[in-house]
Amino acid sequence: MARTPSPLPSAHRRIRGFEATSGLLRDQIRKVGEQRGFAIARLLTHWTEIAGEDMARITRPVKVGYGREGMGASLTLLTTGPNAPIIEMQKEKLRERVNAVYGYAAISRILITQTAATGFAEGQAEFIAKPNAPPAPDPTILAEAARTVAPIQNDDLRQALERLGQNILNRRKLKES
Numbered sequence: 001m002a003r004t005p006s007p008l009p010s011a012h013r014r015i016r017g018f019e020a021t022s023g024l025l026r027d028q029i030r031k032v033g034e035q036r037g038f039a040i041a042r043l044l045t046h047w048t049e050i051a052g053e054d055m056a057r058i059t060r061p062v063k064v065g066y067g068r069e070g071m072g073a074s075l076t077l078l079t080t081g082p083n084a085p086i087i088e089m090q091k092e093k094l095r096e097r098v099n100a101v102y103g104y105a106a107i108s109r110i111l112i113t114q115t116a117a118t119g120f121a122e123g124q125a126e127f128i129a130k131p132n133a134p135p136a137p138d139p140t141i142l143a144e145a146a147r148t149v150a151p152i153q154n155d156d157l158r159q160a161l162e163r164l165g166q167n168i169l170n171r172r173k174l175k176e177s
Contacts, residue, residue, distance in 0.1 A: 042101070043061050043064065043075075043098070043101075044061055046101075047059075047060070047061055050097055050098055050101050051094060051097065051098075052097070055087070055090065055094060058079055058080065058083040058086070058087070059077045059078065059079045059083070059087060060077065060078045060079075061075060061076070061077055061078075062076045062077065062078045062113060063075075063076040064076075064107075067108075072105055072106070072107065072108025072109070073106060073107055073108065074107070074108065074109050074110070074111055075095075075098065075107045075109075075110050075111070076110075076111045076112075076113055077091075077110060077111070077112050077113065078113050078115055079112060079113070079114060079115070080114065080115065080116070081114045081115075081116075084112050084114050087112055088112060091110040091112070094110060095107050095109070095110050137166065137170070138170070138173065141166055141169040141170060141173065142166060144165075144169060145162045145163075145165035145166045145169060146162055148162075148165055149161045149162045149165060
């Protein structure tokens with residue numbers, strides 16, 4: 001006796017598999033948060049302006065959770081391990097900046113989550129350090145350094161001393177400016 005298959009859900013549903021409960025409730029949670037005067041999306045989209053460029057470069061807001069004890073939410077930040085102590089020392093200032101955006105004490109505390117440089121699971125945020133491009137060398141400094149070390153016969157030593165001389169002359173020029 002052959003069994004007839006029961007009607008299957010849509011192909012889209014089968015491919016995705018189970019959907020997390022948080023995904024089903026995301027819109028309702030967002031609406032409740034906005035009713036409390038806290039639009040989570042604004043925190044994510046304007047993080048650089050809120051936290052400042054230096055802090056935004058080493059942190060990512062991950063979650064805003066509401067506690068049972070009334071007003072005030074917890075903001076969870078994702079960062080790399082070496083940056084966690086820096087953020088820990090500045091989190092009160094950061095909390096004040098976030099609350100200044102909303103006009104009241106929307107965030108009562110900040111939690112720090114550490115991860116690897118490229119992140120794990122949900123927190124796959126890559127933390128990119130600001131590139132330090134060296135300034136273009138001044139031709140007069142290059143010429144002066146080359147002229148100073150010209151009498152040295154050993155090529156390796158002359159090149160090393162020329163680089164050292166360029167660094168010293170550049171540093172002097174920056175201090176005078």
